[in-house]
Amino acid sequence: MATRIKAVKCPQCGSEKHEQLDEKRYRCLNCGTEFFLDDDDINVNVNHHYDFQSSNFLNNDLSTGIKLAIGAVVVPLIVVFVIAIFLTTSSSGSSSDSSSSTTVRDLYTLVSPMNNKGKPCVFYLVERNFNTNYSSTGSKYVNGYYMGFRDAITGKVLKEQLFMSEDDADKQSISPSSDTELSYLKQAKHWYLVLAGRFVYEVNPATLTITDVSQSFFKGKQAMNTGIASIKFIYPADGEGFKVENNIAESYYYFPATNRLYTEEAFNYARQLSPSQLNGEVRDTLYWQLISKSPNNNTDRKGLLRLWNIHAKYHLGDPQDFVFYDWFYGTFSSDRGGRFVSATPMTGWFVGFNGQFIYQDAHYALIYFNPSLASDARSMFRLYDKTGKILWTQVLDRFSEVVGGERVGNVIWIIGKRNRRNTYDDMHAYGFDISTGKWEKGAELSTEYTIE
8 A cells, every 4th residue: 555654753863854865765854864664664764874964054154154254354454464575565665765865945035146266156055954764863864054165057066065053043043044145345355244143254265165264354452342132234335344242332434445344323324424524545436326216106016227337435444435426306416525537327217127237337237126026927037238228038938036147257146936836836046048049947946956
């Protein structure tokens, strides 16, 4: 008869959950026991030899999931770790390379073109910071104030020296970037540099030397035995000299061309001496003066310029009173010492703003001005001969500052600066050929660069 079982239970665990392998064979889903039914006696026969574990399906799936999860976490970590090692290696390599280089930042306090034995050079004073990749105690560079000379064409440093370290300046409460002036005194035939209102240096571009003359200036002058408390150039109209104060607050005027030291009273008296009272220490002088005035009474903007030739008697190397032009009345008049001779207009009035002299000698006058007040008004350079004739005019992109100039051979050199809003200022040397007006762009005075 046919086999009919309503409920087949596992003979091993008693579970009714099973799967039918064929017509008479079954497998328990709980413990994996295989068994079959015999039709004749309805016996349950158990096969104890099996290779099945019901929980392994779940365990295998779970193991696979865990492995995948672990892999998803571990593999990226391994990748990140490898990349980190690579970057660290690269960084250490690059830092070892960069440790041999130093970024230098220069803040120019003063620049001026000069003549180095027929070659143009630039004298400069900078506040310098060395940005190194190692501690300042181990640095071979010293932050501070440096001065020196550069080739105006190539930019090569010709000579340089440290004036004062940043630490020493702080200790002495000295700021070389303030109360610092440079001037060429024609009677003495020397460049002089006043630093921080306390030191005087003689600058010699021919020998590329910068010499401290603060003490030798006053050698043998008892009034200055207490030392210099302050020193500065006097106004050019008062002569070629210095106003100096000693350490007991006494003021004097010193003129290096004659090596004379004047008290305040003696200085004012000497300025008013007539040529006949100067004991032959006088000569005729002719020089140019650029006069400016407002175009009308409704503005104080001085937008009109005019060149004049001044003839006067010059007291050699001593006090002067060369304020001949009356700005209120717009006329020339004789000074108190009677040294004014005449003033001759060399040009008519012409439109020009921010006018200044760049260079003048007995034959030429080079001036600089802007043609309008517009923010983008360009910079104009104009050369005149001794008769007031315009030889040439050159127009360049607007400069924010022009310094100079110095004639070297047939070229007049200046320093032109342009302010940059989002980066470092642009500062270069420029040379103008006197004969043709053709200009050349010389060396850049960089404010940031790298050294090894």
